[in-house]
Amino acid sequence: MKWFNRLKKGITTETKEKKEIKEGLWFKCPSCKKVIPINDHVKNLKVCDCGYHQKISSKEYFDIIFDGKYTELSPNLKSSDPLTFSDTKKYTDRLKTSQEKTKLNDAITVAHGKVNKQDLVIASMNFEFIGGSMGSVVGEKISRAIDYCLENNIPLMIISKSGGARMMEAAYSLMQMAKTSAKLTLLAEAKIPYISFLTDPTTGGVTASYAMLGDINIAEPGALIGFAGPRVVKETIGKDLPEGFQTSEFVLEHGFLDYIVERKNLKETIALQLKMFKN
Amino acid sequence: MILLDFEKPIEDLLKQLTKLEEVEKEGNIDVSSAKAELEKKINDKRKEITKNLTPWQRVQLSRHPERPYTLDYIKYITKGKFIELHGDRTVKDDKAMIGGFGDVDGKTVMFIGQQKGTNTKTRQYRNFGMANPEGYRKALRLMKLAEKFDKPIVTFIDTPGAYPGLEAEERGQGEAIARNLFEMSKLKVPVICIIIGEGASGGALGIGVGDVVIMLENTWYSVISPESCSSILWRSWDYKIDAANALKLTSADMKKNGLIDCVIKEPLGGAHVNPEKMFATVKTAIKKRIKELSELSKEELVKKRIEKFANMGEFIEE
Ligand SMILES: [Zn+2]
Numbered sequence: 001m002k003w004f005n006r007l008k009k010g011i012t013t014e015t016k017e018k019k020e021i022k023e024g025l026w027f028k029c030p031s032c033k034k035v036i037p038i039n040d041h042v043k044n045l046k047v048c049d050c051g052y053h054q055k056i057s058s059k060e061y062f063d064i065i066f067d068g069k070y071t072e073l074s075p076n077l078k079s080s081d082p083l084t085f086s087d088t089k090k091y092t093d094r095l096k097t098s099q100e101k102t103k104l105n106d107a108i109t110v111a112h113g114k115v116n117k118q119d120l121v122i123a124s125m126n127f128e129f130i131g132g133s134m135g136s137v138v139g140e141k142i143s144r145a146i147d148y149c150l151e152n153n154i155p156l157m158i159i160s161k162s163g164g165a166r167m168m169e170a171a172y173s174l175m176q177m178a179k180t181s182a183k184l185t186l187l188a189e190a191k192i193p194y195i196s197f198l199t200d201p202t203t204g205g206v207t208a209s210y211a212m213l214g215d216i217n218i219a220e221p222g223a224l225i226g227f228a229g230p231r232v233v234k235e236t237i238g239k240d241l242p243e244g245f246q247t248s249e250f251v252l253e254h255g256f257l258d259y260i261v262e263r264k265n266l267k268e269t270i271a272l273q274l275k276m277f278k279n
Numbered sequence: 280m281i282l283l284d285f286e287k288p289i290e291d292l293l294k295q296l297t298k299l300e301e302v303e304k305e306g307n308i309d310v311s312s313a314k315a316e317l318e319k320k321i322n323d324k325r326k327e328i329t330k331n332l333t334p335w336q337r338v339q340l341s342r343h344p345e346r347p348y349t350l351d352y353i354k355y356i357t358k359g360k361f362i363e364l365h366g367d368r369t370v371k372d373d374k375a376m377i378g379g380f381g382d383v384d385g386k387t388v389m390f391i392g393q394q395k396g397t398n399t400k401t402r403q404y405r406n407f408g409m410a411n412p413e414g415y416r417k418a419l420r421l422m423k424l425a426e427k428f429d430k431p432i433v434t435f436i437d438t439p440g441a442y443p444g445l446e447a448e449e450r451g452q453g454e455a456i457a458r459n460l461f462e463m464s465k466l467k468v469p470v471i472c473i474i475i476g477e478g479a480s481g482g483a484l485g486i487g488v489g490d491v492v493i494m495l496e497n498t499w500y501s502v503i504s505p506e507s508c509s510s511i512l513w514r515s516w517d518y519k520i521d522a523a524n525a526l527k528l529t530s531a532d533m534k535k536n537g538l539i540d541c542v543i544k545e546p547l548g549g550a551h552v553n554p555e556k557m558f559a560t561v562k563t564a565i566k567k568r569i570k571e572l573s574e575l576s577k578e579e580l581v582k583k584r585i586e587k588f589a590n591m592g593e594f595i596e597e
Pocket of ligand 1: 029030031032033048050051052
């Protein structure tokens, strides 16, 4: 594959490598409380019969969406603790713990692969890494993903899954909102499609920047999507929140999403969407 | 004058000054030399106090109830030649975000900014400077209007945050701010953003993407307020001072970290001690910056603006 050779620092990963799943492990759905054998749950892409979509990792999304092989882009970026930030813990310690626990470098993974033979770059947020919070690394990796898309004329998809800005990078983190939004104007100028895919949860500075700026904004069912977190909104209005507030369905109803897509239809939907941009 | 806790050392001196001024009004005794001496004492004391202000004390100054707000700046800078424009053309007119054309010594400028109130009633009317989505959309409408007629834009930032209400969520607070970041990045006219008080998070940045971003000396700008940061990271409201230190939110830190372009010094004791002097300094800066930026082509202007923000961030590449 020719597009493959252009990459300098890529890592190639074989997809669909079936993980060994021990018998006797069960998944209990937090929504309907049903208990499902983990094998069945994985086969259902971690979606319960009741419609509950369990959070999944970036790697799992890549495996679902990409045809097979994909190449990771800028895998070696790490946070540098520019403010020597410390609260009850040192930021450097938080980073180290997260890196060891998740085997990830930061809260986003970017990869180039094919969806039904069509090129796509996906930047997917890692919620398990400090709540998927957006700091300098997230901003830079999205920025580089955009450069890569511009250079190679490939559509971009960002999978958001984040509590918002990374407080430990304070104003650096805030400016990633401006950085990513500014870079997206270049993609728009070049008329390269950008699909924003919002998953559970997408809040704060991520919602208030790239997550809401897709040529099309789509979401998984039942995801929490909002700017202010539900607890803050509740405190502000001093009342209980209406049922379904800030869910994907609510956000669709209020006009900020194009459609909601179930995980099992994700790949085909993206493939069709890409085709429609192209043909 | 309302004094903050750390300004207490000048309280007695100010009282003495008020008394002297009363005596002076009666006109029987010449108090001019005593008054001058007292004023010098107050100045010296203020210098001493302001020399080593902590980040939290600067946060307090940024919220001083007598601090001038957006419309005060506009009124002075335009000498009253300002036409306020209302509404986002979709939902309503957001009173927390104001804007309109103003005359700056013969040159038309689009002014936009969050507006706080000065008493219980007007604070509520202005929603404490916390805009709803329609505020951000009104701001964008006015920016596009300025671009259409080739007028430079000046934004005054002073907000404790975008309003986190139920209706704000329904009407897409996140989308409204995101849209502004996107659109401001490519406006083909000079954009100057000045933080005149509080610069809290996305609510501030929502009108903060400019060619030149300026902070007044005693303002703060960060991703979260020290109080909220304390409550989230320390799980208690008691660590606001630690949070203010940790966030590096002062004008000096923001300049040092390359996240803003310039700091404007405030009059001794803060903008509220001598507002006219503050306004004059800000006006001079605005005129100078507009002149500089007007020399760039539209393409250069946009390219430089995007590059500036694209370069923000610190990371390691292994
Ligand atoms: Zn279920």
